[in-house]
Amino acid sequence: MQTKDTVPKKARTTVYMTEEEESLLNELFIKRLRDRKKTDKSALFCEGIKLLYDKEIALSISIKD
Numbered sequence: 343m344q345t346k347d348t349v350p351k352k353a354r355t356t357v358y359m360t361e362e363e364e365s366l367l368n369e370l371f372i373k374r375l376r377d378r379k380k381t382d383k384s385a386l387f388c389e390g391i392k393l394l395y396d397k398e399i400a401l402s403i404s405i406k407d
Contacts, residue, residue: 357387 359367367383374381 352384 367386370386371381371383374386
């Protein structure tokens with residue numbers, strides 16, 4: 343159980359992407375900064391992973407039920 347002061351453990355990873363994908367990531371990052379939403383590129387990746395999980399895994403589980 344985590345308390346409010348506990349920071350969840352983070353894993354480090356290397357991501358290989360094309361210039362186009364890097365450009366898309368930079369556009370998202372800049373948009374968030376302009377919208378005054380403090381973020382970093384790691385947070386964008388985490389959000390993207392959660393959205394992809396919801397789209398592919400959670401949806402397929404709900405269809406089976």
